[in-house]
Amino acid sequence: PWWYNATIGFEGCPYGRRLPGDVTLPNDTRFIDWVAVVYSYIPFVVPVLVFAELLCTRGTRQLSVLLFTGMTTLMNELLVKPFFATARPGAFGPAPGALTDSFGQPAGSCNTTCGMPSSHSTMA
Numbered sequence: 574p575w576w577y578n579a580t581i582g583f584e585g586c587p588y589g590r591r592l593p594g595d596v597t598l599p600n601d602t603r604f605i606d607w608v609a610v611v612y613s614y615i616p617f618v619v620p621v622l623v624f625a626e627l628l629c630t631r632g633t634r635q636l637s638v639l640l641f642t643g644m645t646t647l648m649n650e651l652l653v654k655p656f657f658a659t660a661r662p663g664a665f666g667p668a669p670g671a672l673t674d675s676f677g678q679p680a681g682s683c684n685t686t687c688g689m690p691s692s693h694s695t696m697a
Contacts (some may be wrong), residue, residue: 588681597682 589599596613599606620642628634 586597587600589597589602593608594614594617596610598610620639623635623638623642626632627639635660
């Protein structure tokens with residue numbers, strides 16, 4: 574993205590702070606932003622819970638859910654995402670007509686990789 578500098582890394586992001594799992598915590602967060610951040614981590618929490626259930630019950634349902642989410646995400650990251658290579662919101666800077674929040678402030682992502690198609694939505 575236009576804001577990324579190899580010397581300072583992700584600290585130069587004008588949209589907020591990069592969190593683990595390709596999640597951006599916006600600047601000046603409101604309650605709805607926190608709800609969105611928590612909701613963004615659900616696709617990571619569910620496989621962990623299914624794995625814990627697999628350790629307890631050793632069922633084929635749990636194994637098939639883990640294999641399905643794992644293979645789908647792997648195929649998305651290795652095959653589909655490089656093919657489309659669509660930039661994340663805000664990657665080209667705050668240009669006229671660019672993505673804004675409900676208050677008219679420029680919005681975007683603090684991640685440097687291509688974002689679409691989303692692995693979050695693939696896992697969900």
